[in-house]
Amino acid sequence: MTAGTPRSFEGDDEFLAAACAAASRSSGADALETLGWWDLLPELDDPDARAAVFAVFRAQGRSLTGSIALGALMAHPYPVPGDRQPGSVAAAVTRRSLRRGTVVLVVGDVPSELLLVDRPGVGASLVPVADVDLLRVEIPGRLALHEVVVDLDAAPISVPEVDAAPARRRSHALGRMAMSLEMLGAAEATLALAVEHVQAREQFGKPIGSFQAIRHLLAWARTDCAAVEAVARHAVALDRVAPTGFDEILKALAGRNARRACERTLQSFGGVGFTAEHDHHHFHSRVLALDSLLGTSSELTRELGARLRTSGSDPAIAAGVLVPVDAR
Amino acid sequence: MSSIEGGRSDPDGRADPLHDLRTFVDELEAWLVTGPATLDAARAPIPSFAERVEVMSRLMADLHDAGWARYGWPESLGGLGGTIVHRAAMWDALARRGVAGMALFEHLEVLAPTLVALGPRDFVVRALPAFLSGRELWAQGFSEPEAGSDLASLRTRAVAADGGFIVNGRKIWTSWARYATWCLLLTRTGTPESRHRGLTALIVDLRSRGVEVTTIVQANGTDELAEVVFDDVFVPADRIVGQLDGGWAVAMHILSSERGTFAWFRHCFLYQHLREHLDHGDAGNDFGLGGALLDLVAVTATSHDGLRSHEAGVPLGPRATFTKLLLCAAEQAVNDWILDADADLAVGVQDAATAMRRQEYLFSRIVTVYGGSQQMQLETIAKQALGLP
Numbered sequence: 001m002t003a004g005t006p007r008s009f010e011g012d013d014e015f016l017a018a019a020c021a022a023a024s025r026s027s028g029a030d031a032l033e034t035l036g037w038w039d040l041l042p043e044l045d046d047p048d049a050r051a052a053v054f055a056v057f058r059a060q061g062r063s064l065t066g067s068i069a070l071g072a073l074m075a076h077p078y079p080v081p082g083d084r085q086p087g088s089v090a091a092a093v094t095r096r097s098l099r100r101g102t103v104v105l106v107v108g109d110v111p112s113e114l115l116l117v118d119r120p121g122v123g124a125s126l127v128p129v130a131d132v133d134l135l136r137v138e139i140p141g142r143l144a145l146h147e148v149v150v151d152l153d154a155a156p157i158s159v160p161e162v163d164a165a166p167a168r169r170r171s172h173a174l175g176r177m178a179m180s181l182e183m184l185g186a187a188e189a190t191l192a193l194a195v196e197h198v199q200a201r202e203q204f205g206k207p208i209g210s211f212q213a214i215r216h217l218l219a220w221a222r223t224d225c226a227a228v229e230a231v232a233r234h235a236v237a238l239d240r241v242a243p244t245g246f247d248e249i250l251k252a253l254a255g256r257n258a259r260r261a262c263e264r265t266l267q268s269f270g271g272v273g274f275t276a277e278h279d280h281h282h283f284h285s286r287v288l289a290l291d292s293l294l295g296t297s298s299e300l301t302r303e304l305g306a307r308l309r310t311s312g313s314d315p316a317i318a319a320g321v322l323v324p325v326d327a328r
Numbered sequence: 329m330s331s332i333e334g335g336r337s338d339p340d341g342r343a344d345p346l347h348d349l350r351t352f353v354d355e356l357e358a359w360l361v362t363g364p365a366t367l368d369a370a371r372a373p374i375p376s377f378a379e380r381v382e383v384m385s386r387l388m389a390d391l392h393d394a395g396w397a398r399y400g401w402p403e404s405l406g407g408l409g410g411t412i413v414h415r416a417a418m419w420d421a422l423a424r425r426g427v428a429g430m431a432l433f434e435h436l437e438v439l440a441p442t443l444v445a446l447g448p449r450d451f452v453v454r455a456l457p458a459f460l461s462g463r464e465l466w467a468q469g470f471s472e473p474e475a476g477s478d479l480a481s482l483r484t485r486a487v488a489a490d491g492g493f494i495v496n497g498r499k500i501w502t503s504w505a506r507y508a509t510w511c512l513l514l515t516r517t518g519t520p521e522s523r524h525r526g527l528t529a530l531i532v533d534l535r536s537r538g539v540e541v542t543t544i545v546q547a548n549g550t551d552e553l554a555e556v557v558f559d560d561v562f563v564p565a566d567r568i569v570g571q572l573d574g575g576w577a578v579a580m581h582i583l584s585s586e587r588g589t590f591a592w593f594r595h596c597f598l599y600q601h602l603r604e605h606l607d608h609g610d611a612g613n614d615f616g617l618g619g620a621l622l623d624l625v626a627v628t629a630t631s632h633d634g635l636r637s638h639e640a641g642v643p644l645g646p647r648a649t650f651t652k653l654l655l656c657a658a659e660q661a662v663n664d665w666i667l668d669a670d671a672d673l674a675v676g677v678q679d680a681a682t683a684m685r686r687q688e689y690l691f692s693r694i695v696t697v698y699g700g701s702q703q704m705q706l707e708t709i710a711k712q713a714l715g716l717p
Contacts, residue, residue: 010633010647195714210717215710216703222713226650230629253622298615305618309609315621316599317628 009188010229015052019059028067028109029087032056037069038086041076044174047237054236057178061185064142064282068109070178075116077170078124078159088113089126091171092148093293104148107293110134117152118171124164125155140276141286172294173247177235179290180254184228187261190283191221194265201270214268221264224257234317243315245307248300255297258287352410353417356396360425364390371426375683377552381507384431385462391418392461405444406457411639412441416592423596426604428684430593432504432552435466437590439512441638442581446570451531455510467508467534469499469556470579477704479514479579480524484558486515492564493517493530498557501698505541505554508534512582513558514575527575531567532558548690549683586699588648589638591655592631598662599624601688608669616665623658630654646712649705656695656702663692 015035022031032038037056043049056069071090080089090111097103104117111129118124133149159167195218198209208214228250235242235250262284266273273280291297307313360367366387374380391397400415401407415437419430430436440459443452458464475482484497495515505511511532518526534541538561544553570578602620609617630651637644644651666685667673673686696702710716 195716199716207717209710212703212707215714215716216706218714218716219706219709222709223650223653226647226713227626227630227654230633231625234629234632249622249625252618253626256619256622301618301622302615303618304621305609305614305616306611308621309606309614309617312603312606314603316624317632 010226011233013055016055016058019052019056020062023056023059023063023065028060028065028069031065032067032069032086041072044076044239047239050239051233051236054177054181054232057181058185058188061182061187061283061286062189064186064189064279064286066108066142066144068111070108070175070182071106071111071116073178074171074175077167077174078116078118079163079167080114080116080126081158084113087111089116090114091116091118091175093175094118095293104150104152105137105293106134106144106146106148108144110144110146115148115150116158117148117150117155118159118164118168119152120165120168121161122164123157123161124159124167125152126158127155139285139289140282141284141289142282143286143289145289176247176251176294177232179293180228180232180235180250183254183258183287183290184225184232186283186286187221187228187258188225190265190280191218191225191261193279194218194221194268197273198268208268217264217268221261224261228254228257238317243317244313245304245315246317248295248304249315251295252297252300252304255287255291256301259291259297262287349413349417352399352414353421356418356421357424359394359396360421363425366390367425367427370422371428373428373680373684375549375680375687377431377550378507380429380431381465381504384433385465387427388433388460388462392457397460398457401440401456401460402444405449405453406460412589412635413639416589416635419593420596423600426600427597428600429597432465432507433462434590434593435468435504436460437593438582438586439466439468441585441589442578443512443569446529446578446581447531448566448568451567455531458509464509465504465507467502467505467511467554467556468582469502469505469511469513469532471501472498473500477701480527480576482514482516482527483520484513484515486517486528486530486563488517489562492562492567495530495532495558495561495563498555500555501544502541502554502556504552505534505556506543506551510534511556512569514579517573517575522573524576526573527579528572529569529575529578530563531569532561532563536561536563538562546691547694548687550687550691583700584644584648585638587652587705588634588644589631590699591627591651592635595624595627595631595655595658598627598659602662602665605666605669605685608666610669613665613668616661616668620658620661620665623654623661626654627651627658646708649708649712652699653702653705653709659692659695663689 019035022034040049040053044053060066068087068090074091075089088111092104092106092115094102094104113129114126115129116124117127127150134146135149137145137147198214199207201208231250231253235246266280269280272278308315369383370387374383388397395408396418398408399410400412403409436459440456459466470479472482472484484499486493486495511534513530513532515528515530516526517528538559540557542555543551544555545551546553634644634648634651667689672682673689676682678686
């Protein structure tokens with residue numbers, strides 16, 4: 001089974017359509033070439049280029065494809081010496097494992113030369129890929145995931161903490177926005193499959209999509225997607241002028257809503273949606289994997305609440321701040 | 329930003345705020361710092377709705393005199409130009425200054441855009457400034473005892489008579505009717521079977537002979553709703569909004585505002601409600617607080633899209649429905665957290681502030697009914713956004 005093409009989602013535009021087409025036709029690396037993604041990446045401060053850079057992630061989520069885009073995007077804010085070829089450097093993502101402590105992960109394609117591994121309070125190291133062991137993480141989702149076996153204490157610091165700290169904040173913000181859009185894409189695609197399914201599947205002599213219980217289940221999933229789409233579009237458009245922590249708000253919302261959408265669509269698929277043969281579990285697993293990186297929805301939601309309560313810092317986008325959204 | 333036509337200086341000769349929303353907001357906020365005494369009155373908790381309408385009407389009069397309440401409305405109808413975004417910014421700023429809500433002036437954002445777009449010009453040119461300055465307020469007469477979600481089945485009849493119409497029938501859940509001078513009334517002018525094709529929207533003077541307004545006291549103790557009976561009420565012919573038998577289009581225009589753009593205005597006050605209670609919470613309910621924040625941010629984004637669509641004259645379509653559902657979710661999440669953080673609203677002494685919290689909490693349980701029930705909104709999405717039969 002292949003992913004259906006969702007129709008008429010908000011924010012769909014020509015570039016997203018092209019990204020979806022490229023992602024489903026070719027390998028991740030070829031898709032980025034076709035789309036001119038590497039030329040857009042240095043233009044992140046241009047709103048149109050930025051929107052296009054991020055559209056690739058939504059396309060990857062929809063088509064269950066992958067590339068080096070996330071690692072390249074997250075490496076972009078760091079000052080990396082030398083003139084590097086596209087695909088040669090990517091940032092790893094670290095997470096805390098309950099059992100094994102800090103784990104370093106490569107999400108998507110592995111870079112050809114250097115892996116950027118950043119440690120808060122220490123700085124970032126550029127580790128030659130040839131010097132590390134990569135353990136493939138076998139989970140559904142058609143998402144390439146590798147754990148990196150590396151002795152970080154032996155790795156020299158390439159970007160000192162004074163430079164790494166601001167780059168890290170930016171890198172995480174970009175990574176959270178990208179993962180949010182990829183989760184949105186996955187949720188949209190499995191919702192499109194569910195809509196097809198409930199129109200075809202008959203019980204009691206009529207399509208189950210004629211029963212309000214099913215219709216409302218999917219209408220909620222659609223509403224959850226619409227919320228993520230709107231917030232993601234604003235986050236990408238506002239970018240640096242968004243209130244502090246807006247990337248965390250977006251990722252908390254995207255993780256929560258995409259998971260909820262996957263649960264609702266699974267219910268509408270019935271048992272067939274819980275088979276290995278059906279694509280649903282790939283979308284669902286991809287959402288779970290992305291939700292667990294750079295802060296789960298639960299962690300981020302609790303932290304956002306704590307920050308709001310203790311600092312009173314205003315996370316709202318005031319009407320006046322929304323002006324730049326329209327400046328593009 | 330998208331272009332805003334026709335700039336000019338405001339009454340005090342300040343720099344033209346129409347060209348730059350940020351300037352508009354900065355100048356408004358500066359004005360509010362030393363704002364009128366009526367602003368302080370509107371920041372106090374006022375459980376009585378009669379008093380709240382009174383206090384807000386006085387504040388609106390001052391905002392109108394100073395020009396602020398005139399931005400966002402056409403110059404030809406007594407406004408100062410600009411778009412809905414100026415109104416959005418004004419109410420956002422008022423919420424941030426601690427004004428608790430719009431009270432009856434919610435209808436400015438539900439009804440007035442339709443009056444401006446489709447109302448009889450000679451009437452609106454007088455009625456809009458009277459509304460904006462709090463002198464003559466408006467109610468919306470849609471629902472009937474036998475016509476709720478199935479609005480097109482309504483039976484209040486308007487029969488052509490010499491120089492106008494004679495209206496007979498009964499409306500219910502008519503918000504703010506006892507405080508309003510005018511009612512935008514949806515009537516049947518076609519045959520009983522004509523459904524949505526035989527409706528006409530009329531402007532009815534609630535002071536007319538034959539109008540009887542009966543207050544409905546709600547479960548949260550407030551009384552802004554009413555049942556309104558029309559017994560041979562005469563309505564002049566020039567009080568039609570839109571076309572004769574074109575009332576459905578008027579209703580859809582209003583509902584597009586009520587579900588789409590109105591969310592912006594209401595969510596500004598929900599944010600304020602949340603902020604004001606931050607010191608009630610503790611680490612144990614931070615997750616609920618963060619969740620409410622996520623729901624509010626979703627409304628900010630979707631309702632902002634609604635404002636911009638409205639500004640550009642592009643119909644919102646099913647997107648208004650998403651916004652309506654998300655607003656309801658946010659309103660409930662905010663009030664869930666407020667209850668969670670301090671259960672006094674359930675079992676405590678009802679001082680003014682606690683009484684207000686209780687009103688708001690209970691009202692948040694019914695928001696999924698007014699303005700189109702949640703089940704009808706979900707059906708709209710199933711049909712129009714998902715393409716289900």
